[in-house]
Amino acid sequence: MASVITSRYSRQGLWSLFLISAFPLHLWTLILAFRDISWLTERTNAWDAIGVLSYGLLVAFVESVVIFLVIALLGFLTPRQWESDRRITFLAFLVLITSVWAIISQLLFLWNVSLPTWAIAYLRQSDHPVRIVYGAILMVVMPTVLLPAYSFLRTKKAVTVMQDLMERFSLLAMFYLFFDLLGVVIIVIRNL
Amino acid sequence: MSNRLNRRDFLRLASYLSFGLALPPLAKTLNPPQPLQGNKKNVIILVFDAFSAFHLPIYGYSRNTTPNISRLAERAIVYHNHYAGANFTTTGTASLLTGALPWSHRAFQQYGEVQESFVNKNIFKAFEDYHRLAYSHNPLVNVLFHQFIRDLDDYIPAERFMLTSEGFIPSLFARDEDIATVGWTRAMKKDEEGSAYSLFLSELYKSYQDHRIAAYKPFFPSGLPSVEPGNYFLLEQAMDRIADQLERTSQPFFGYFHFMPPHAPCTTHRDFEGSFRNDHLKTDPKPEDIFTQNRSWELLLRQRLSYDEYILYLDREFGRFFDFLETSGLLKDTWVVLTSDHGELFERGIRGHITPVLYQPVVRVPLLIFEPGREQGANIYSSTSAADLLPTLLHVTGGKPADWTDGAVLPPFADAAQSRNIYAMHAMKNDPRAPLVHASVMLVQGQYKLMYIFGYKELPDQAGRFELYDIESDPGELMNLYTKQNKTGAALLEQLREKLEEVNQPYR
Numbered sequence: 001m002a003s004v005i006t007s008r009y010s011r012q013g014l015w016s017l018f019l020i021s022a023f024p025l026h027l028w029t030l031i032l033a034f035r036d037i038s039w040l041t042e043r044t045n046a047w048d049a050i051g052v053l054s055y056g057l058l059v060a061f062v063e064s065v066v067i068f069l070v071i072a073l074l075g076f077l078t079p080r081q082w083e084s085d086r087r088i089t090f091l092a093f094l095v096l097i098t099s100v101w102a103i104i105s106q107l108l109f110l111w112n113v114s115l116p117t118w119a120i121a122y123l124r125q126s127d128h129p130v131r132i133v134y135g136a137i138l139m140v141v142m143p144t145v146l147l148p149a150y151s152f153l154r155t156k157k158a159v160t161v162m163q164d165l166m167e168r169f170s171l172l173a174m175f176y177l178f179f180d181l182l183g184v185v186i187i188v189i190r191n192l
Numbered sequence: 193m194s195n196r197l198n199r200r201d202f203l204r205l206a207s208y209l210s211f212g213l214a215l216p217p218l219a220k221t222l223n224p225p226q227p228l229q230g231n232k233k234n235v236i237i238l239v240f241d242a243f244s245a246f247h248l249p250i251y252g253y254s255r256n257t258t259p260n261i262s263r264l265a266e267r268a269i270v271y272h273n274h275y276a277g278a279n280f281t282t283t284g285t286a287s288l289l290t291g292a293l294p295w296s297h298r299a300f301q302q303y304g305e306v307q308e309s310f311v312n313k314n315i316f317k318a319f320e321d322y323h324r325l326a327y328s329h330n331p332l333v334n335v336l337f338h339q340f341i342r343d344l345d346d347y348i349p350a351e352r353f354m355l356t357s358e359g360f361i362p363s364l365f366a367r368d369e370d371i372a373t374v375g376w377t378r379a380m381k382k383d384e385e386g387s388a389y390s391l392f393l394s395e396l397y398k399s400y401q402d403h404r405i406a407a408y409k410p411f412f413p414s415g416l417p418s419v420e421p422g423n424y425f426l427l428e429q430a431m432d433r434i435a436d437q438l439e440r441t442s443q444p445f446f447g448y449f450h451f452m453p454p455h456a457p458c459t460t461h462r463d464f465e466g467s468f469r470n471d472h473l474k475t476d477p478k479p480e481d482i483f484t485q486n487r488s489w490e491l492l493l494r495q496r497l498s499y500d501e502y503i504l505y506l507d508r509e510f511g512r513f514f515d516f517l518e519t520s521g522l523l524k525d526t527w528v529v530l531t532s533d534h535g536e537l538f539e540r541g542i543r544g545h546i547t548p549v550l551y552q553p554v555v556r557v558p559l560l561i562f563e564p565g566r567e568q569g570a571n572i573y574s575s576t577s578a579a580d581l582l583p584t585l586l587h588v589t590g591g592k593p594a595d596w597t598d599g600a601v602l603p604p605f606a607d608a609a610q611s612r613n614i615y616a617m618h619a620m621k622n623d624p625r626a627p628l629v630h631a632s633v634m635l636v637q638g639q640y641k642l643m644y645i646f647g648y649k650e651l652p653d654q655a656g657r658f659e660l661y662d663i664e665s666d667p668g669e670l671m672n673l674y675t676k677q678n679k680t681g682a683a684l685l686e687q688l689r690e691k692l693e694e695v696n697q698p699y700r
Binding site: 024025028029032033036039040042043044048051052053054055056058059060062063066067098099102103106109110187190191192 | 303335338365366367368371372374375376378379380382386387388389390391392393
């Protein structure tokens with residue numbers, strides 16, 4: 001089992017992949033939690049608001065582990081001849097782009113963005129509105145995944161750019177993991 | 193799971209859901225209740241949110257919305273002119289819980305709290321030698337519970353009786369269940385706020401939750417009862433759990449239980465769906481108010497129908513709960529109160545209760561008091577207030593009178609004052625720490641009711657809007673007598689303004 005893993009990943013590579021999985025999930029948790037803090041403080045108190053943030057960070061940590069495991073398993077579907085670095089950066093890119101789209105889908109709701117009236121009117125009169133919506137989403141999302149993926153296959157530069165990005169994000173992710181630790185301490189104190 | 197689930201299966205399913213514990217349904221009492229310590233009787237207050245007195249046949253409604261309450265009312269003291277302290281949950285419930293009028297407790301806004309000096313002046317504190325329990329489906333009420341939490345022996349978080357609650361939370365985070373639940377909800381439930389901390393697991397969790405509640409959907413054709421999107425509950429489950437808890441609680445106990453029905457969304461059980469569809473309710477349209485929401489009369493009639501059919505559901509559950517109290521033997525040692533925090537309006541282009549107007553349907557609420565051992569009912573027609581409940585319950589249970597309350601002991605436990613003023617108000621847009629300059633206030637004195645609305649930019653006259661009704665001869669409030677009976681109107685307005693001056697004084 002260990003040899004199967006080491007044939008595809010280095011220890012450092014797996015750690016980087018975990019950090020990059022944790023980064024967007026924690027960032028989004030922190031953004032929303034800080035957005036919630038004022039009303040939570042108003043409804044209860046600051047200590048409870050910190051408590052909610054701590055539970056949120058705990059969930060973010062668990063989600064990071066789950067996403068890391070899923071993406072690491074997906075890595076076994078990549079070409080065997082890829083060197084470890086290319087595989088890690090490619091998987092990291094997949095995590096980031098999927099997270100960005102997941103964040104956008106929530107932001108659209110938070111910012112109350114809806115389809116323009118003409119589009120709604122068009123969908124109403126069509127026979128398959130759901131298929132059309134999904135088709136349109138696919139047309140927007142797919143190029144953002146496929147084009148960079150293609151560049152990973154063709155050029156070394158894409159790998160280098162991604163590695164540079166990963167380094168920066170990993171540093172932030174380390175801070176987030178420290179916050180997770182603080183969150184766990186707070187949760188323990190609250191449950192004593 | 194098919195539609196062929198019978199009621200027994202349904203209840204069993206309901207009890208399995210949250211914690212994997214199979215609890216006995218109300219009718220089957222397996223354990224005798226804990227013995228009563230001393231002479232003190234238990235107290236149970238059951239509040240059904242947004243339950244207008246205008247929709248109960250015991251108060252003259254033509255639809256038979258409450259067959260069980262009507263049956264049981266024959267053994268109760270029924271208050272026919274009972275007023276909530278306000279027209280929405282926070283303010284109305286704060287009056288119930290503090291025995292104070294809104295201008296005293298100052299919980300004016302959604303998710304508002306009572307002012308600091310009232311934190312130790314609450315109904316739970318007043319019953320401090322009792323085992324005190326509280327539960328509410330409604331998050332606005334839970335904000336108030338949080339303020340009084342030091343005076344609660346058993347605070348049951350709202351999530352505990354929700355269909356989508358998680359059993360691991362009370363097990364893992366027993367000492368911080370409420371905040372752990374809020375944290376979990378914000379992290380995983382996208383439906384409630386439209387966003388979740390979790391980007392991916394929240395999507396999976398939604399599918400899992402949909403799967404969990406799928407079995408109940410056939411029982412509620414218009415949708416499962418819910419508090420907020422994605423927060424589903426069953427009234428029967430909440431009632432069962434509370435009954436189970438009461439059986440295990442040491443006596444005397446004091447329980448305050450606040451249930452969501454018939455508050456919107458009105459999604460009744462399939463047994464009641466369509467019950468009034470073709471009854472051709474006779475009711476005439478009323479003129480649109482300046483605070484209209486532009487709802488047509490036809491739409492209001494349809495919404496009223498859903499509301500009335502939802503009342504049938506709560507009535508059945510109330511009947512079942514009452515039967516449980518009786519068969520378990522608790523009833524003979526328990527004062528039971530049935531009331532509401534505010535009413536609901538289906539007229540003048542308005543549906544709901546968060547509105548500056550204080551017409552009767554939105555402030556007149558049911559009040560029934562079941563006295564231990566009483567077999568013969570009684571009817572009280574004098575006007576009474578939500579603030580009266582606290583002093584009355586203290587009086588009948590032999591408790592020490594509360595010196596902070598704005599209420600009075602209700603008849604027949606004390607003589608009714610003939611010329612007593614009853615107030616209700618709405619001041620959602622008024623700063624609770626400032627004098628009242630943007631509010632609606634109602635004063636009922638005998639047969640007259642004065643409504644005074646001031647500070648709203650919608651008002652044509654910035655001096656305010658004044659309406660005077662003879663609610664005995666004109667219960668529909670169609671004829672504003674303010675200009676015709678200027679003397680009466682002016683006298684009531686003077687009293688009201690004096691009162692406002694008095695209550696504003698500390699905030700100037």
